Amino acid sequence: MSDIVVVYKSKYGYSEKYAKWISDALSADIFRTNQIKPDKLKSYSNIIYCGGLYAGNILGFPLIKKNYSELRNKKLIIAAVGATLKNDEAKEELKNKNLTDEMKNKVHFFVLRGGLDYKKLTALDRLLMYLMYKYIKKKDPEKLDNDSKGFLETYGKTVDFTDKKAIVPIIELAKKQ
Template sequence: MYISMKIVVIYKSKTGFTKKYAEWISKELSADIFDAANVNINMLAKYDTIIYGGSLYAVGIIGINLITKNFNKLRNKKIVVFATGASPSRDEVITEVRNKNFTTDQQKSIKFFYLRGGFNYSKLNIFDKFLMTLLKWKIKNKKQEDLSSDEIGMLSIYDKPVDYTNKKNIENIITYINS
């Protein structure tokens, strides 16, 4: 007998990269999809699997408190969280993001994925533009030999939008959900 799983994809996206991944995942899994602004915890009761996507903001996943603050109510569900950022995927960064956003207990139940997104300064709100400008100045004031590869990369994409999204990147999430 086949039992169908009720799946929802929720996302919070500032510049569209997370939304793009959420839409691909939703389509691939025939899942409902909602912007996090339109979701409350009671809506999630009818779902067996909850997939949350948010962009990274100083290693914090935006909007993740929807999942973490309500973790005890969601504990009996399959929970997947993905975060998007402009940087290439690296184990130490993934560990840092996981440790900053989830308790040890939550890490046992929440499957986390990092998907490379992109950067588009023009789509940021005024406050984020201000913060990014401060960061750019801070990076530019360093000596060239003291710059990290991430800082060099950030300076190179600052003035021209970059999109590293790739539909292939969702394959591990789809495989995990279907397992």
């Protein structure tokens, strides 16, 4: 058994891809959220969590958040995976939405770029993406940020922005004593 565990929840496969890359690079144990119980997590000193971003929430993250009091003495690395670019302000918003005040000071937080395959989206997710598209399309094109421009450019297409190099800082951090 490794001292490092990678836990993930992935809806469309991008978080799973990162989780497997991280696990392979660290020779770490790997589990989906539904395959591991909080008691088992306590046996690891390094926990890396990968979850997709949906409406600003990290998929499956309650497994960590609800059990944080028992995991607070572990090295916790959180990787939120989303299809869009995130500037520093957006990363702070994600931290504020997903982490408790105590966690913000202790947990290592990363945002990794995933992808989208519109053909695989659920009907609800397609509807939400369509509504987002209509909302952004109404805005003044001159005032759009890079995320919004990128969203409009890739709407309805299959895009995969995953990048194996993006896990390097996570690997280095996990290896530090």
